[in-house]
Amino acid sequence: MRFLLSAPNSLLGARVPMIVWMLSAVFLQASTIHAHDSTFEPLESTIHDVRVALVSKSTTCRTVVSSFLSRIEKLNPTINAIVSLNPDALSAADELDKKIATGDLAGKLLCVPILLKNNYDAVGMNTTGSCAALAGNRPIVDTPSVKALKKEGAVILGKTNLHEMALEGLTVSSLGGQTINPYDRTRTPGGSSGGTGAAIATSFAVFGTGTDAVNSLRSPASANNLVSVRPTRGLISRVGIMPISFTQDSIGPIARNVQDLAVALTVMASVGADEADNATLLVPPEARGVDYTRGLDDGSLNGLRIGLLDGFWNHTISNETTPVIDALASTITFLKSQGVKIINVTDSIYNASAIAQFDVQQYEFKESLNDYLSSPNLTGNRPTTWDQVYESGKFLVIPAQYSVINNSRVRSPADPGYTTAKQGIDRLKAAVNRTFANNKLDAVIYPEQKNLVVKIGSPSQAGRNGILAALTGVPVVTVPVGFSQPSLDALSGIPIGMEILGLPFSEKKLLNIANHFSRLRPLRKTPAFANVTIPSKPYVSVPTVHPDTSNISPTYPLGVLYK
16 A cells, blocks of 8 residues: 555655556545545534534535435335435535535535425425425426525425425325324324424434414424424515415424524525515514524523413313423423513413414415416426316315315405404404513413324314414414323324414524523433434435325325315
């Protein structure tokens, strides 16, 4: 070996043949690559972990990306969370390696692998809403938030399954099948962003994205022992997102820790005002350009005044509700021990079932979806209207959706019921403002779901409390607060989450509260089946995933609805 690495003219005066010198150069390059291309452990890895590994030159971006692809290839068949992988993920990693080789380490998300819910437009991948009728829907422009993520160096690994067109919370779809909760394979992962929730819990990426028209960012976070943020309406542009409701839609990140969540929100919100989404034009200047990572560790929980929404509990004792009651009771005791003043809010308006009458999805869905499907930024063989999707016979429906979906075909914002609902939303917003002002509150808390996340095959995702933030447009951060008792189906127990809700544009305060809470009371656990090291493969190209659609419950019809 010493001979091979000697110069062309050695000290002994012997001339090394050119072919030997060329071979020595190849071996030297190979040894250098091997030294820099060591393994990277993706399990529970963070944005900081990825950067440290790259800065220290202990690995390459290609290896980082390959390590996550290996986990997906090995473990996704168990939970069925991924619909498709980005064929350009490895080439994107190679480009970042070239950049890093020059000493350029810029980018808040340098080589951070992420996953997108399959209703985000991203060039190179179809946007389907996990609906078979829209399998050919191909965007030619990135949604602004995806563009911002890429600009900061993120590598898009692929798309996650969601409940069909994000219209419920069981995460079952005609294109992706049923996604499985990684903590209990007899249960759903929440939804509609359940594919993202299950994937991030299983360390298929560092973080992922979701959307939320009623519960859909917070339900998967709660059900998968994760954190999420539904930002104030208008903070992040929704252009290029398959929509449901102009009034209620929001987008945001889902992560395993609050620090990563804050970075992700900072990047996604950096898009700023967008004339194509009027809600963004109403955001005050002081709410723009905020770095949500700053001040995360400032202060403490001591002295905070937090309201407890009593109406968002199910106080009936049962196998499904008691674990939630106990987890929240323990949380309240802990908060009090940290000097938090808990104020019980018993106003009758805070009843999730009652305020659901103000939900405007069925009035806005058809118009919103038609606008999206008619965009010049979409190509491919696909329906271009909601009626065409409806009549295709290539979408899946659960029993709880019949009324809303059928109503959405004939209702519009011109209906008197829409005006009544919007007036109810205005009253609800005023009530929230009064509650905060009268009680001098920093935030309010309540369980994300009154009961444990439901079993696979259930008629709906019952008991969720996301409607309050969805209607009022205020921000919410979701954090883990515990688990049910372990069982044969759930070796670590079933995750339980809590919502922390604030006034408009109080994301920084909410993240600060969530960060202190999570650090003082760490409750993050890897799913038992996924707590393993998966050897990284030296991929030449991105592998293919095959969603399992054979696991769809026979109680969920696939085809045209009956009127």
